[in-house]
Amino acid sequence: MRVVVTGGAGFIGSHFVRTVLADGYPGLAGAEVVVLDAFTYAGRIENLDPVRDDPRLRVERGDIRDPQRVGEVLAGADLVVHCAAETHVDRSISGAADFVTTNVTGTQVLLQAALDLGVGRFVHVSTDEVYGSIEHGSWPEDHPLEPNSPYSAAKAGSDLLARSYHRTHGLDVVITRCSNNYGPHQFPEKVIPLFVTRLLDGRTVPLYGDGGNVRDWLHVDDHCRGIALAAQKGRAGEIYNIGGGTELTNLELTGRLLAAVGAGEEMIERVPDRKGHDxxxxxxxxxxxxxxxxxxRVPFDRGLAGTVAWYRDNRSWWEAVNR
Incomplete structure (x- = not known):
């Protein structure tokens, strides 16, 4: 089996690649893996260092918006796991164009290539942010999409395109929507690595608004296992939410991070809330x-402790990406 992972040098994609090559997903044991990555700021070849010499891995540089390059890389693929995306909400607020072209146009290019080349299955990795904000309860997969940021709107557009290629063309598409990920190798613009690396440097951490925004935290290992299950056993045309089961306010999360590095509440810097903050x-x-x-399977306390330890032990990685 040949698996193409778009964005395979990023945080989630590289974890999936490393685990496939370690035969961590029984249904994908022995698979060849092709990484397609544009190696923009968040795609790091260092994330693949543990498997760079694996004969089952091939790394291809390319932009998912380029039909010719995408066609070259997807030729012969049995499965596409589409992780490539612009993902940072703050960046989408300051400039949405790359989010629209990468997340929407790039996904369409991939879907068309998968259809033209007869790819067996296409797993589209998405986000819970497409649903909008919910005061009580939890979203099922059939909840209407009500995205509130340019990032989530672009991801919602890509979800709908993926669904349309199944309904219109019969392409075997499965969509996953995850809650907030955390874990090693996450680019330090996201809240957990941002706060951890700032605290390790003795700097304050910027807490939006009143800190009452609530997120469900999902370790990247659990997320990637959910993706693998969807790839292997999911029903074509279906959507699967992947949650972590640990809801925390941002203030509660900040308190746990302060405790993990031995810092006090004086390290919290209150900043104006993000525009349109769900x-x-x-x-x-x-x-x-x-x-x-x-x-x-990863309890939040254990996962967070392991994540903090990884950033403490891999300062050279995040100092390089912060430059």
Whole structure:
């Protein structure tokens, strides 16, 4: 089996690649892996260092918006796991163009190539942010999409394109929507690595607004296992939410990070709230549990401790990306 992972040098994609090559997903054991990555600021070849010499890995530089390059890389693929995306909400607020072209146009280019080349399955990796904000309860997969940021709007557009290629053309598409990821190798613009690296440098951490925004935290290992289950056993045309089961306010999360590095509350710097900041995300992941046997396995306290330790022990990695 040949698996193409777009964005395979990024945080989530590289974790998936490393685990496939370690035969960590029984249904993908022995698979060849092709990474397609544009190596923009968040795609780091260093994320693939543990597997760079694996004969089952091939790394290809390319932009998912380039039909010719995409066609070259997807030729012979049995499975596409589409992780490549512009993902940082703050960047989308200051400039949305790259989010629209990469997340929407890039996804369409990939879907068309997969259709033309007869790829067996296309897994589109998306986000809970496409649902908008929810005050109480949790979103099921059939909840209407109500994105509130340019990033989530672009991801919603890509979700709808993926669904349309299944409904119109019969392409075997599965969509996953995850809650907030964390873990090693995450680019330090996202809240956990941003706060950890700033605290390790003795700097304050910027907490938006009143700190009451709620997120469900999902370790990248659990997320990638959910993706693998969807790739192997998901029903064509279906959407699967992947949750972590640990909801925290940003203030509660900040307190845990302060404790993890031995810092006090004086290190919190209150900053004006983000524009259009969604108050709460929460996905109902009972469908992937009941149909595919998914359960999060990494307890948040253990996952967070391991993440903090990784950034403490790999200062050279995040100092290089922060430059």
């Amino acid at each position: 108050r709460r995300y929460s996905v109902d992941w009972s469908k992937i549990r009941d149909e595919l046997g998914y359960e999060p």
